[in-house]
Amino acid sequence: MTEFEIHTAQTAPDRSKPLLEQTKATFGVVPNLHAVMAEAPGLLEGYLVLHRLFLESSFTDEEKTVVWQSINVEHDCHYCVPSHTGIAKRMGVDDAVSDALRNETSLPTPRLEALRRFTLQMVRKRGSAGDRQVEAFLAAGFTSRQVLEVVLAISQKVMSNYTNKLANTPIEPYFEQFAWQRTPSAELVS
Numbered sequence: 001m002t003e004f005e006i007h008t009a010q011t012a013p014d015r016s017k018p019l020l021e022q023t024k025a026t027f028g029v030v031p032n033l034h035a036v037m038a039e040a041p042g043l044l045e046g047y048l049v050l051h052r053l054f055l056e057s058s059f060t061d062e063e064k065t066v067v068w069q070s071i072n073v074e075h076d077c078h079y080c081v082p083s084h085t086g087i088a089k090r091m092g093v094d095d096a097v098s099d100a101l102r103n104e105t106s107l108p109t110p111r112l113e114a115l116r117r118f119t120l121q122m123v124r125k126r127g128s129a130g131d132r133q134v135e136a137f138l139a140a141g142f143t144s145r146q147v148l149e150v151v152l153a154i155s156q157k158v159m160s161n162y163t164n165k166l167a168n169t170p171i172e173p174y175f176e177q178f179a180w181q182r183t184p185s186a187e188l189v190s
Helices: 014-027 032-037 041-055 061-074 080-091 095-103 110-124 131-139 144-167 173-178
Strands: none
Touching (some): 014 041, 032 041, 032 144, 041 061, 041 144, 061 080, 061 095, 061 110, 110 131
């Protein structure tokens, strides 16, 4: 297995050093994901930009969690599922939403379920959502802007989920309490 370095501001390539410093100023620590991504400055910079842009999207915090976690669970990301569980807690998202996403069971509202279904359709079909799926998403109260914001989130999560799979990124101690593994008997949402 290829070993990926978990960089610090001292060991990172020069272009990544200010990005890691920015990350530390924003989060108080440098997440291991960012420390691994630092090896490729363009990857880290792109990820940080997409993360900021999705945070500024028109989705509520609860809806952002549904989009992020739907992708994380679908990609079976050992790092991002626990991290986003902790992030959801900090954002004030109801544990029932996080639990349903992690366990692949029904979400508390039809609107959130429509968001998850559309996100999964986009991931599984590599963007080939048909008119019927888009219309169902819009009928649930979402907008054409939000159709495209799901694409933005998928772009961000592909960067992080794929990096974590390649690097087997270690989970930070705080997020270990939210460790996750797909349950084989989960009611897989299609």
